[in-house]
Amino acid sequence: MIQRLIFGIFLILPIIFYAQKNDNSELKQIYDDDQNSREVEQIDWKQLSVKDSIRRNRVYELLESNQIVTGKDFYRAAMIYQHGKDSNDYRMAIKLIKTALKLDTTISPWLLAATIDRELMSRKKPQIYGTQYSMASDGVWKLYKIDSLVVNDNERKKYKVPSLAETRERIRLMNLKKIDSFYHNSKSLKLTISLIKQEYKKGKQSTYDVSEYSINSLGYQVLHSGDLKGALKLFKLNTKLYPLASNTYDSFGECLLLLNKKKKGIRAYKKSLFLNPNNKNAEEIINKN
Numbered sequence: 001m002i003q004r005l006i007f008g009i010f011l012i013l014p015i016i017f018y019a020q021k022n023d024n025s026e027l028k029q030i031y032d033d034d035q036n037s038r039e040v041e042q043i044d045w046k047q048l049s050v051k052d053s054i055r056r057n058r059v060y061e062l063l064e065s066n067q068i069v070t071g072k073d074f075y076r077a078a079m080i081y082q083h084g085k086d087s088n089d090y091r092m093a094i095k096l097i098k099t100a101l102k103l104d105t106t107i108s109p110w111l112l113a114a115t116i117d118r119e120l121m122s123r124k125k126p127q128i129y130g131t132q133y134s135m136a137s138d139g140v141w142k143l144y145k146i147d148s149l150v151v152n153d154n155e156r157k158k159y160k161v162p163s164l165a166e167t168r169e170r171i172r173l174m175n176l177k178k179i180d181s182f183y184h185n186s187k188s189l190k191l192t193i194s195l196i197k198q199e200y201k202k203g204k205q206s207t208y209d210v211s212e213y214s215i216n217s218l219g220y221q222v223l224h225s226g227d228l229k230g231a232l233k234l235f236k237l238n239t240k241l242y243p244l245a246s247n248t249y250d251s252f253g254e255c256l257l258l259l260n261k262k263k264k265g266i267r268a269y270k271k272s273l274f275l276n277p278n279n280k281n282a283e284e285i286i287n288k289n
Contacts, residue, residue: 180214212248
């Protein structure tokens with residue numbers, strides 16, 4: 001009851017008061033810690049749960065003492081509570097993100113949709129936006145049960161959420177086999193390139209992830225292993241499969257320069273810049289050469 005009363009008090013304070021304050025630096029650090037703790041390869045979920053609880057307690061103290069005042073403050077506080085453990089935490093997160101959106105129109109409303117879905121999940125209810133996935137015991141990612149009649153794709157777009165078709169395609173891609181695993185197991189770049197070409201032709205029937213990003217990532221793995229010529233083959237193949245992707249030419253150009261093929265490298269960077277005029281990296285390299 002006390003928590004609700006305090007939250008109600010700061011929620012009705014004039015927005016002008018909030019707008020005049022700077023972002024809370026301590027909250028920024030708490031938020032960064034929250035995000036960084038989730039970017040490690042192996043997460044100790046038990047230990048993370050303890051740290052999350054400590055972070056929420058401190059955020060509540062900041063709320064109680066009116067030290068959370070700007071839109072970004074409320075967004076960061078919402079994220080901390082969104083990583084909570086029950087419906088009460090998620091409901092608090094919903095209130096916080098709603099306040100953040102009122103104070104700062106530049107903040108993405110995606111977090112509100114995601115938190116609403118998470119709060120519904122915590123009560124064993126179907127989600128409505130389609131932001132939440134779950135992994136089955138067999139390691140396959142699935143979309144958590146959804147009531148697709150409550151929210152349409154126009155509403156999802158409003159909240160920066162992909163359409164249901166886009167979400168299902170994303171999950172399909174998440175469940176595809178990795179070509180870098182095939183490469184490391186086969187120890188054959190020739191076989192890997194052949195596999196990529198075969199899988200690409202299958203389109204959505206493919207069983208391996210042969211997306212532009214996946215091929216590019218493997219290219220850098222091969223490059224960093226010292227096989228520049230092998231990496232060049234992958235980057236070149238990527239430009240053939242995804243000729244309208246600026247990043248494929250950027251990576252192709254980088255590898256060409258490393259092989260002292262300056263003329264071809266600059267040509268690739270110019271193509272990348274043509275496809276993406278905002279590619280500052282390509283622009284700088286072209287100007288230097």
